[in-house]
Amino acid sequence: MLSYRDQYIIFADKANWKEDIYLRLIHQSNKKAWAITVGCLAAAFISFLFLPENIVVHFSGSMPDGYADKALIFLFPCLQALLLSVGEIKSFQYWCIYCKTAVKTKFQYYMILFSVITIIAFFEVIVIFFSFSQGAA
Numbered sequence: 001m002l003s004y005r006d007q008y009i010i011f012a013d014k015a016n017w018k019e020d021i022y023l024r025l026i027h028q029s030n031k032k033a034w035a036i037t038v039g040c041l042a043a044a045f046i047s048f049l050f051l052p053e054n055i056v057v058h059f060s061g062s063m064p065d066g067y068a069d070k071a072l073i074f075l076f077p078c079l080q081a082l083l084l085s086v087g088e089i090k091s092f093q094y095w096c097i098y099c100k101t102a103v104k105t106k107f108q109y110y111m112i113l114f115s116v117i118t119i120i121a122f123f124e125v126i127v128i129f130f131s132f133s134q135g136a137a
Contacts, residue, residue, distance in 0.1 A: 030110055033084055033117040040121050041077035047128045048073055055131035064130050073131075076124035080117050087113045 051070040058066025086092055087110075096103050103109045 030084070030087075030114070033080075033114045036117050036121050037077055037080040037084060040080060040124050041074075043124065043128065044073045044077055047132075051128070051131050056127055059130075070131075073124070073127065076120055076127075080120050083113065083116060083120075 048070060051073065053070055054067040055070050055073060056064035056066070057068045057072060058064065093106070093109060095101075096109055097106065103112060
């Protein structure tokens with residue numbers, strides 16, 4: 001294993017050292033996205049035990065008006081895992097970056113993917129919160 005100083009020297013010798021540093025940051029961001037997905041899966045398992053039989057799945061304004069079975073809480077982590085798995089396919093990455101999309105670099109690609117995973121996690125928390133508050137009412 002190279003020390004941090006040795007890694008920096010290796011990067012400094014390369015002509016594209018900035019891209020190498022970005023790729024290391026990207027790799028870390030993807031690990032963080034998987035960590036969020038695992039956290040959402042854990043939250044789904046824990047909350048599944050305590051959720052009422054029907055959970056909130058649709059909001060009108062700020063009030064919930066649509067309900068579904070509580071097993072649907074696993075949809076969020078499954079969707080996150082599917083997006084991250086598809087996001088790892090090299091041909092899909094190539095299409096997103098090089099085929100006239102708004103994404104121009106791998107760094108942007110992975111940051112957008114991380115943002116989408118975070119937004120899905122936020123919605124899972126909202127659904128769990130409103131389901132508990134509706135169940136208590």
